[in-house]
Amino acid sequence: MSEIILQKEIIKLKRNKDITILAHYYQPIQIQEVADYLGDSLGLSRLAKEKVNTQYIIFAGVDFMAETASILNQDKHILIPNYESCCPMAAYLTAEMVKEYKEKYPGIPAIVYVNSTAAVKAESDICCTSSNAVRIVEKMSKTLGTDQVLFGPDAHLADYAEQKSGIKTIKMPPNGNCYVHSQITVEDIENIKMEYPKAKLLVHPECKREVRNLADFVGSTAQMYNYVKRSPHQENSFIIGTEIGLLERMRIDFPKKQFILAKEKLICYNMKKHNLELIKYLLENPEDKNFEIKVAPDIAKRAYKPIQKMLDFS
Ligand code: SF4
CATH class of the missing domain: 3.40.50.10800 (NadA-like)
Known part of the structure; x- marks a missing residue:
């Protein structure tokens, strides 16, 4: 089936379903064109909470984004078209590692980028985005009276926040990076x-x-x-x-x-694992649990706090 026909079918199917489609800016343009909303990861999750009133949300993004949507929208069903769409940068940091860093650096706040798993967020003191990382580092350092902070998983974003704020960021881990940008x-x-x-x-x-x-x-x-x-x-x-x-x-x-x-092939292949066929399948089968991302309520409750704290600080 051609992409144009698929797009038409998706738009037709959407009319009669209790489903909203959210797509990240890095999605293939054919998917962006059928989405109800476009945005960055946190923007879409907030939007899911504040504007979306359907029970089902198809989230065309990588796994941590769908997890964030689930943390903020525990009452909704978050569906991901291809559950193999994972972020290699988020995988650099585990919840166990955050606990170890916190033990090694007592009293130093742990700031984690929203590009991290729900379990990692649950162990952190506050989250940040690439838009507010500098502000969050400054605010946490000032509030707690520390001249350094723990920051992960992206070491380059940590370095950017350090460069702009003058506050030392201890990278969790030292080599976390996004292959798209660091190349x-x-x-x-x-x-x-x-x-x-x-x-x-x-x-x-x-x-x-x-x-x-x-x-x-x-x-x-x-x-x-x-x-x-x-x-x-x-x-x-x-x-x-x-x-x-x-x-x-x-x-x-x-x-x-x-x-x-800036250079050829700046492509996040993980983001591009979704396609129109999978979105059509989910519109026809929203109850298929194989595609639902549901963060366990205890982790969601703990991960919600650092996200909310960031929003309060922003
Ligand atoms: S662009 Fe980088 S940070 Fe974003 S999903 Fe892909 S690998 Fe992860």
């Missing part, structure tokens, strides 16, 4: 800048420090999107240092502007 090198940037000397360079804080230092703007996916949206008319060319899905979205939303990927 961008200074050489890649120099080459692409040579080809497009007037383009503004926008990169994600999960990139290495030497790459971030060359950027005109460092920010989360939503912040990059807003940077482009608010850019003056004469700024019409952007080199994008994040997953290709965001660039595809911006090409559609801002057709008069030019977007260039």
Whole structure:
């Protein structure tokens, strides 16, 4: 069946079902087009809580995002089209590791990126996103009177927060990284800048420090999107240092502007494991438990607190 026919069937099926489709910016564009809402991981989970009133939610994103949606929406059924869609960066940090770091550094707050498992969140003191990591590090250090914090699992985001705040971040673990962002090198940037000397360079804080230092703007996916949206008319060319899905979205939303990927194949293959056939199957079979992500109530209750604390601080 062609993609266009599948999309039409999905849109038709959605009308009669108690289901909402949420899709992350890194999803294939065909999935973005049939979603009810698009956004970043935390934005979508909050939206699920505040705006969605269907019993079933199809979450086209990786596993930790569906888990976060389940933590915030224990009364809803969160379905993931392909349960093999996992985040290798989140896998760098386990709940046991967080406990060990906390034992080794008593009194030092443990900050975890929302890109982490529910069990890891449950052991943390507060969560953060790539948009608010600097602010959360500053706030926790000030509130607890410490000159260092524990931070995981992304060591580059931890380094970014340290660089901006001047507060030491002890990385949990020292080498946690996202393969999509950490593969961008200074050489890649120099080459692409040579080809497009007037383009503004926008990169994600999960990139290495030497790459971030060359950027005109460092920010989360939503912040990059807003940077482009608010850019003056004469700024019409952007080199994008994040997953290709965001660039595809911006090409559609801002057709008069030019977007260039910082290097070829900036693709999160884990995010791309979902497809239209699987979404159609879930619309037809929402009760199939094989596709439901349900965080156990005791873990959800403990993981909810650090998320809520972050929201209170934001
Ligand atoms: S882009 Fe990176 S952080 Fe995001 S899901 Fe893929 S591997 Fe994980």
